[in-house]
Amino acid sequence: MNELFRLAVEASPVGMIVVDAHGTILFVNSEIQRLFGYREGELAGAVVDVLLPDAAKPHHAAMRAGYMRSPEQRPMGRGRDLLARRKDGSVFPVEVGLNPIRSPDGMLVMCSVLDITARKEAAERLSAANTQLERLNREKDRLLAVVSHDLRAPAATISILVDNLLVDDERRPTDLQRQLLGAIHRQVQRQIRLINDLLDHSRIESGQLTLDKQAVDLRAVLSEAIADMAGLAARFGRRLEARLGQTDICLELDEARVVNAVTNLVTNAIRFARSRVCVSLALAEEDVTVEVADDGPGVPEDELQTIFLPQQRGPSAAPVDGLGLGLAIVKGIVEAHGGRADARNVIDACGAIGGAVFRVVLPLR
Numbered sequence: 001m002n003e004l005f006r007l008a009v010e011a012s013p014v015g016m017i018v019v020d021a022h023g024t025i026l027f028v029n030s031e032i033q034r035l036f037g038y039r040e041g042e043l044a045g046a047v048v049d050v051l052l053p054d055a056a057k058p059h060h061a062a063m064r065a066g067y068m069r070s071p072e073q074r075p076m077g078r079g080r081d082l083l084a085r086r087k088d089g090s091v092f093p094v095e096v097g098l099n100p101i102r103s104p105d106g107m108l109v110m111c112s113v114l115d116i117t118a119r120k121e122a123a124e125r126l127s128a129a130n131t132q133l134e135r136l137n138r139e140k141d142r143l144l145a146v147v148s149h150d151l152r153a154p155a156a157t158i159s160i161l162v163d164n165l166l167v168d169d170e171r172r173p174t175d176l177q178r179q180l181l182g183a184i185h186r187q188v189q190r191q192i193r194l195i196n197d198l199l200d201h202s203r204i205e206s207g208q209l210t211l212d213k214q215a216v217d218l219r220a221v222l223s224e225a226i227a228d229m230a231g232l233a234a235r236f237g238r239r240l241e242a243r244l245g246q247t248d249i250c251l252e253l254d255e256a257r258v259v260n261a262v263t264n265l266v267t268n269a270i271r272f273a274r275s276r277v278c279v280s281l282a283l284a285e286e287d288v289t290v291e292v293a294d295d296g297p298g299v300p301e302d303e304l305q306t307i308f309l310p311q312q313r314g315p316s317a318a319p320v321d322g323l324g325l326g327l328a329i330v331k332g333i334v335e336a337h338g339g340r341a342d343a344r345n346v347i348d349a350c351g352a353i354g355g356a357v358f359r360v361v362l363p364l365r
């Protein structure tokens with residue numbers, strides 16, 4: 001064999017075997033000797049089948065003959081896991097490449113052999129870790145759902161009981177009692193909101209958010225929701241404007257959930273606004289857009305892309321009445337309707353941020 005060729009093959013970090021048309025080994029490099037546990041000179045002249053596990057031997061002669069009829073450069077055993085056998089009988093996974101060489105002495109085949117034990121083990125570890133993670137994630141979702149569910153029932157009961165006390169005409173509560181009951185009521189309501197968010201979030205994460213769709217007039221629905229938030233806006237000293245247009249916009253949606261999504265955006269906007277929040281509605285051919293704009297500090301430009309992910313609460317917001325799940329829930333609800341949500345900043349003539357605009361687009365059909 002050409003000396004230069006021999007030197008090149010010998011220098012390869014990959015195991016190399018050269019066989020003739022009958023599968024007789026003409027040459028192996030030292031990497032092959034190392035991989036298979038043979039000494040120098042031991043393999044030359046042997047049939048290449050000695051490197052195969054016993055189970056693969058019976059078919060190999062026919063396969064070799066088949067390859068020789070139409071030799072081409074290709075991996076061996078496409079789609080199958082290949083095993084090789086060391087001199088001591090132990091077996092290991094390999095990747096084998098076949099390269100025909102038309103030499104003056106006839107057709108030869110150069111096989112490259114790569115020991116893929118480490119790669120296989122890493123893939124198996126990764127897959128096991130993945131399975132474990134998926135299991136844990138499912139378990140977390142299940143726990144979250146169970147806990148939220150069980151927490152919500154007593155909270156709802158407390159809320160009703162406090163309501164009853166507040167309207168108890170016979171034993172009129174004193175002013176102090178009324179004040180305290182009012183505080184309990186607000187706290188319980190807040191707790192219920194957080195629990196509902198947790199429940200919605202776990203449903204969205206596990207793809208189990210089911211919509212209760214009905215034909216509604218979005219303009220009327222939003223108008224009502226915005227009226228409900230007037231008190232909150234007033235408490236923060238913000239003006240809450242609605243530009244909803246004059247036309248009814250009828251579409252099929254889960255009213256409670258869409259109201260929840262818009263309420264989330266408006267609540268955030270009220271929190272961040274300097275003086276005003278504006279909710280507008282724009283109808284297009286195929287969809288309808290709800291925009292919630294404020295004149296607050298806006299969203300840092302590098303957070304615009306990730307702001308709809310859970311727990312993306314900026315440090316500016318602390319301490320706040322939320323879990324940092326609000327926008328993730330908005331996105332989940334909107335996407336469940338086949339729509340999309342995004343955020344941008346209003347940039348004024350001087351290039352400064354003049355507030356944030358959160359947008360929800362819902363398909364009409």
Ligand SMILES: Nc1ncnc2c1ncn2[C@@H]1O[C@H](COP(=O)(O)OP(=O)(O)O)[C@@H](O)[C@H]1O
Pocket residue numbers: 264268269272294296297298299307312313314315316317320321322323324325326327328356
């Ligand atoms: N209108 C807004 N202007 C500026 N930043 C906002 C606005 N709305 C939301 N954000 C940012 O996005 C974060 C996540 O909001 P959200 O998911 O509703 O969670 P939470 O309200 O519980 O903080 C907020 O904490 C805030 O940093």
Ligand SMILES: [Mg+2]
Pocket residue numbers: 264267268322326327
């Ligand atoms: Mg929020």
